Amino acid sequence: MKSHRWYTPWLLLAPPVIWVLVFSLWPFINTVVLSFTDARPLQPVNPVGFAHYERLLTDEQFRYALITCLIYVVVCVPLLTIVPLLLALLVEKNIPGIALFRTTYYFPVIASVVVVALIWGWLFDSRGIINQALEWMGVVDQPVAFLVDRWWLLATAILLTVWKGIGYYMVVYLAALGNVGKELHEAAMLDGAGAVRRFISVTIPSVRGAILLISVLVAVSAMRVFTELDILSNGTGGPGGYDMSIVMLIRQVGSGLNGNLGYAAAISVALFLLTLVPLVAIALLNREKKAKVPA
Amino acid sequence: MSLKTEHPVEEQQEQQEQQEQQVIRKDHSYRRKGSGDFSKPTLAGLIGRYVLLTVVLLLVIGPFVWQLSTSFKGPADDLYTFPPNLIPTDPTIENYIKVTDLIPVYKYAWHSLLVAVGAVISSVVLSLFGGYALACMKFKGKFIALGILVSTMLLPGEVTITANLLTINSLGLANTLWGVFLPGAIAAMNVLLIATACRMIPNDVLDAATVDGATTWQRIRHIVWPNVRGMASVVAIFTFIGQWDDYLWPLMVLTDPNNYTLTVGMAYLNGNFSPDPRMIAAGTMVALVPIIVLFSVMQRFFFNGVQEGAVKG
Numbered sequence: 045m046k047s048h049r050w051y052t053p054w055l056l057l058a059p060p061v062i063w064v065l066v067f068s069l070w071p072f073i074n075t076v077v078l079s080f081t082d083a084r085p086l087q088p089v090n091p092v093g094f095a096h097y098e099r100l101l102t103d104e105q106f107r108y109a110l111i112t113c114l115i116y117v118v119v120c121v122p123l124l125t126i127v128p129l130l131l132a133l134l135v136e137k138n139i140p141g142i143a144l145f146r147t148t149y150y151f152p153v154i155a156s157v158v159v160v161a162l163i164w165g166w167l168f169d170s171r172g173i174i175n176q177a178l179e180w181m182g183v184v185d186q187p188v189a190f191l192v193d194r195w196w197l198l199a200t201a202i203l204l205t206v207w208k209g210i211g212y213y214m215v216v217y218l219a220a221l222g223n224v225g226k227e228l229h230e231a232a233m234l235d236g237a238g239a240v241r242r243f244i245s246v247t248i249p250s251v252r253g254a255i256l257l258i259s260v261l262v263a264v265s266a267m268r269v270f271t272e273l274d275i276l277s278n279g280t281g282g283p284g285g286y287d288m289s290i291v292m293l294i295r296q297v298g299s300g301l302n303g304n305l306g307y308a309a310a311i312s313v314a315l316f317l318l319t320l321v322p323l324v325a326i327a328l329l330n331r332e333k334k335a336k337v338p339a
Numbered sequence: 340m341s342l343k344t345e346h347p348v349e350e351q352q353e354q355q356e357q358q359e360q361q362v363i364r365k366d367h368s369y370r371r372k373g374s375g376d377f378s379k380p381t382l383a384g385l386i387g388r389y390v391l392l393t394v395v396l397l398l399v400i401g402p403f404v405w406q407l408s409t410s411f412k413g414p415a416d417d418l419y420t421f422p423p424n425l426i427p428t429d430p431t432i433e434n435y436i437k438v439t440d441l442i443p444v445y446k447y448a449w450h451s452l453l454v455a456v457g458a459v460i461s462s463v464v465l466s467l468f469g470g471y472a473l474a475c476m477k478f479k480g481k482f483i484a485l486g487i488l489v490s491t492m493l494l495p496g497e498v499t500i501t502a503n504l505l506t507i508n509s510l511g512l513a514n515t516l517w518g519v520f521l522p523g524a525i526a527a528m529n530v531l532l533i534a535t536a537c538r539m540i541p542n543d544v545l546d547a548a549t550v551d552g553a554t555t556w557q558r559i560r561h562i563v564w565p566n567v568r569g570m571a572s573v574v575a576i577f578t579f580i581g582q583w584d585d586y587l588w589p590l591m592v593l594t595d596p597n598n599y600t601l602t603v604g605m606a607y608l609n610g611n612f613s614p615d616p617r618m619i620a621a622g623t624m625v626a627l628v629p630i631i632v633l634f635s636v637m638q639r640f641f642f643n644g645v646q647e648g649a650v651k652g
Contacts, residue, residue, distance in 0.1 A: 056472035067522040068491035071502035156584035158602040176421040298501040316498040
């Protein structure tokens with residue numbers, strides 16, 4: 045029995061397939077090709093070989109952007125892997141009113157980064173409520189330059205990312221915890237294990253997969269940071285552009301009528317390779333673990 | 340009747356026993372469902388839990404509430420006193436009107452709404468078609484289609500953003516809302532999500548419909564759609580939030596302040612006018628409130644969808 049004409053599935057699948065080809069696969073190939081040329085808008089294109097990649101190695105601006113992103117990754121990964129797990133355990137049990145808490149904890153996730161960054165800008169302003177509170181408590185005499193100093197700006201942006209991301213990863217953990225049986229906890233309890241012991245010996249091993257997944261997701265998205273730093277620094281990337289992220293640099297280099305598209309493409313390729321690192325690392329880690337199990 | 344009158348004592352005893360049993364069951368609630376839970380919280384534990392929940396709640400909504408309060412403060416309100424005034428002493432809605440002197444906030448919100456609603460419609464409809472074909476139809480080359488869809492899922496959008504801008508420019512869509520909307524009209528991820536939901540529909544049901552002469556369109560409309568509505572609402576929520584909140588892509592595409600979406604407009608307001616914090620607060624609330632309301636209304640679908648996804652792995 046024939047339930048459909050041969051071309052029907054292709055008609056149905058055409059839009060998503062064409063979209064992926066036109067807006068993901070083709071631009072990716074185009075990016076790689078452009079990175080070996082001196083392309084600029086409205087000008088003839090000449091191949092330049094690896095010149096842009098050589099420039100990456102010595103470019104001071106790229107080095108600062110790389111450092112900013114690596115700090116972002118190193119600080120965000122542990123915080124956004126551990127705190128959401130604790131929060132998920134807190135809201136896991138169905139006690140009265142818990143839906144309200146869960147929903148509210150998700151508000152920072154659904155708010156735009158732009159909105160949150162503008163709120164942050166007001167909270168951490170030199171005369172903002174945080175500085176007022178610190179001065180009132182006598183912790184500091186002068187307002188802290190949260191949005192002006194290179195390191196404070198980075199710390200404020202990271203705090204924003206963490207605050208905004210906790211709810212998202214909490215929900216991922218909730219889904220993972222839903223698949224963990226109660227029996228293990230009961231058995232551990234009968235054996236006299238306390239809450240901390242059960243957390244370490246039962247909860248963590250049973251959500252190990254989610255922990256690995258989340259640490260990769262956090263690492264990749266931290267590498268791609270843009271909006272937080274852009275809004276908090278008013279698009280400047282902080283004093284001297286030291287707080288510019290890689291994506292900010294791509295935009296700065298590649299946009300405008302005289303944008304260096306070739307070099308921007310080379311930075312884009314570098315960003316892509318950097319986002320692959322955590323994925324490869326986790327794949328290797330998983331294989332090692334599997335190899336150990338039979339022994 | 341006669342039997343009962345002959346053995347009144349026995350009957351009474353029986354009744355008494357039954358009553359006793361019922362009483363026993365009432366007292367020993369351990370027989371009830373779920374009562375075997377060892378981790379049943381104590382009262383102190385429960386109170387501690389609520390205290391912690393409330394502390395986190397304050398940390399989460401505190402910044403939003405402070406911004407909301409600032410947006411309603413009049414010129415006579417001192418923004419910089421400490422301890423702060425959470426309730427405005429000179430409450431006003433003026434800020435929501437005055438902010439339009441600097442940037443057309445409501446026009447920008449309309450632009451964001453157009454892009455977001457457009458993307459929701461195209462995503463849901465086209466993912467439904469694609470997901471159905473992928474999950475429920477047999478055809479040659481399915482793996483090629485699947486391969487293309489999956490191929491770029493690990494590719495961050497930021498990597499291709501320069502090249503995508505070249506594509507949009509060459510299509511003549513630079514500086515238009517169409518240019519903002521087009522690349523996000525469908526996402527491979529959404530097609531795969533709907534396909535997962537479609538796989539839960541028994542094949543027999545679809546076959547039976549085919550035998551009864553239902554066309555592909557009728558099968559999608561009357562069998563598939565009612566079954567995947569939950570997943571479709573997850574796709575819709577995520578798409579709306581993603582488009583409404585997006586910043587980098589509209590920032591690249593839109594060069595004329597007349598065409599800005601809300602996020603780009605807010606960044607423009609913040610960067611170019613160094614305005615009164617009250618006005619920024621009003622603008623951020625215009626961007627924030629619709630999405631909070633939408634999510635609160637839809638959150639039931641959302642958390643259900645997340646759990647469904649977990650079970651299906």
